[in-house]
Amino acid sequence: MSEKVVTFERARRRPDPARVAEFAETARRLQREREESADVVARVLRETPPEEWPRLATRTDLRNSGALNRLEAEVSALLEKEPRHALLLSDLAASIAETLPPDSYPAVVLAQLRAHAWKDRAQALAYIGRYPEALEALDRAEQQLAFGSLTHDRAIVRYVRALTLQKVNRFEESRELLAECSGVFRDHGDSNRYLFCAIAEGIQLYREKAFQRAYETFAPLVEVARELSDAISEARIQNNLGYCAVELGDFRMANIHLSQAMARFIDAGKRMEAIRTERASGRLLVGKGAVADGIRRLRDARRLFLMHGMYEEAGLCGLDIVEALLPESPQEAKALAADVSEEFTNGGFNERAHDALAYLRKAFDENQASAEIVRHVQAYIASLATNPALEFVAL
Amino acid sequence: MVTTGSAPDFDERQFEALYHEHFGFLVAVAMHKFRVPESDAETLAHEVFLSYLKDPNHVIDLKKWLLGAICHASRYYWRVNNRMPPEAATELERIDPATVNILESLPNQIAAREALECLSPRYQEILRLRFFEGLSVPELAARLGVKKKYAAKLLTKCLRRAETLYVRKGRRRLRRR
Numbered sequence: 214m215s216e217k218v219v220t221f222e223r224a225r226r227r228p229d230p231a232r233v234a235e236f237a238e239t240a241r242r243l244q245r246e247r248e249e250s251a252d253v254v255a256r257v258l259r260e261t262p263p264e265e266w267p268r269l270a271t272r273t274d275l276r277n278s279g280a281l282n283r284l285e286a287e288v289s290a291l292l293e294k295e296p297r298h299a300l301l302l303s304d305l306a307a308s309i310a311e312t313l314p315p316d317s318y319p320a321v322v323l324a325q326l327r328a329h330a331w332k333d334r335a336q337a338l339a340y341i342g343r344y345p346e347a348l349e350a351l352d353r354a355e356q357q358l359a360f361g362s363l364t365h366d367r368a369i370v371r372y373v374r375a376l377t378l379q380k381v382n383r384f385e386e387s388r389e390l391l392a393e394c395s396g397v398f399r400d401h402g403d404s405n406r407y408l409f410c411a412i413a414e415g416i417q418l419y420r421e422k423a424f425q426r427a428y429e430t431f432a433p434l435v436e437v438a439r440e441l442s443d444a445i446s447e448a449r450i451q452n453n454l455g456y457c458a459v460e461l462g463d464f465r466m467a468n469i470h471l472s473q474a475m476a477r478f479i480d481a482g483k484r485m486e487a488i489r490t491e492r493a494s495g496r497l498l499v500g501k502g503a504v505a506d507g508i509r510r511l512r513d514a515r516r517l518f519l520m521h522g523m524y525e526e527a528g529l530c531g532l533d534i535v536e537a538l539l540p541e542s543p544q545e546a547k548a549l550a551a552d553v554s555e556e557f558t559n560g561g562f563n564e565r566a567h568d569a570l571a572y573l574r575k576a577f578d579e580n581q582a583s584a585e586i587v588r589h590v591q592a593y594i595a596s597l598a599t600n601p602a603l604e605f606v607a608l
Numbered sequence: 609m610v611t612t613g614s615a616p617d618f619d620e621r622q623f624e625a626l627y628h629e630h631f632g633f634l635v636a637v638a639m640h641k642f643r644v645p646e647s648d649a650e651t652l653a654h655e656v657f658l659s660y661l662k663d664p665n666h667v668i669d670l671k672k673w674l675l676g677a678i679c680h681a682s683r684y685y686w687r688v689n690n691r692m693p694p695e696a697a698t699e700l701e702r703i704d705p706a707t708v709n710i711l712e713s714l715p716n717q718i719a720a721r722e723a724l725e726c727l728s729p730r731y732q733e734i735l736r737l738r739f740f741e742g743l744s745v746p747e748l749a750a751r752l753g754v755k756k757k758y759a760a761k762l763l764t765k766c767l768r769r770a771e772t773l774y775v776r777k778g779r780r781r782l783r784r785r
Contacts, residue, residue, distance in 0.1 A: 364681065
């Protein structure tokens, strides 16, 4: 029996001193670069117009791991608010990462820096709907990760790929990737990302219209998010549960979940997310026939958008209400459309939005206004955020 | 032991301590659980340490993270190396060169039998299967119910033991004369 026993020589195994030194030196250097670059990145970005960000790649104070980590955080923060700016910033990060000399960091670290820069670029591209390019950027990211020790990084990249594949309805591939990533995150004790995978699986079921299964997937995750003290994830899960409940016709539960989502977003300091949740839930309720409830939520959301000076979103929300009011209160809808048009004019928005709103007002004046026209105008104005040069075409 | 992502506050000695504390464990996992050769296991462990540095603040449980990383790195190692590359299979078949001379030194089967007689019944059986019945290492492993690599190790051990006892027996004979 003793022949089969493998002696565990942990105590006697000594690492190569050169490798220990490389590790300590790299650790110290990455730590120093993180500390030094925090202020530098913030200042440089503040002082440079976004359209010139990609040209900053030659600045020596940005050509290090700390700056790249900082840029990664900035891209992540900008994705929701300003996806086009996030893309410009991710271009900058990818340029820096790709042009770092091969001997500037240990190969494993350099591979991580490059892979994360490409992953961020992919996320930004996906946010503005450029999915094929996003998938190409993810290919580039994965190509960097040719080290066995980078499975966790590979899972992060593949998680982004899974989300992107969902957007182009490649659900089976997405599902397989999510299962794989979920296992890797679990094995690494990365509970947060493990939770994200579970949320993504629920979202996929929702997209596939498996609402009951989606609800059952989301429901236990509320507790997981609470245990992790992740208020934002908890808010998103509640929001998703609300959406599932609406689809399942349970408006009472929908209201509870959506209200919880709002509260958690506010707790987490994500006021804008909270307002957007209110708007989305209002639209959903109207769409499902709970018009009075839906309009009430939409009015609340619009009031809050205006209160925070978010006139564009307030206008789009106003058009949601216009569409909801149209069948029963056309005069009220007409008056609101005029208000929205005025807000856009006063707010100095893209001139093309005025053309679209003028078209809507004319339709009201001629008693030709319809839900289809309202939706057409609204979709056009929303698309100006990612395509400001798009010409308005009347229906 | 560091269990939270507090790496940015380490000083250099703490980095070194972290490496020393977990290095043996990671190498042992790669070698014994996944049978990664020692030098490659040490390289994998080193790369795992380096990859940890990218985002230490997000590592909640360092030991668990390192264990997950080395396990996945080892699996990846075999995936890239085609699970069991031809060289590795050959390696398992190959007898330690130091032991080849033992066979050559045995002038004939009688001497071999004499050597065998010095061994325990289990060792005798192993050498008999390999050198008299001509079983390959994988066949031997299957017969003994052990892994191929372990069978190869066992074989080497038997041959060394046979050599030692055979030489000792010869010396005793010489003394008697």
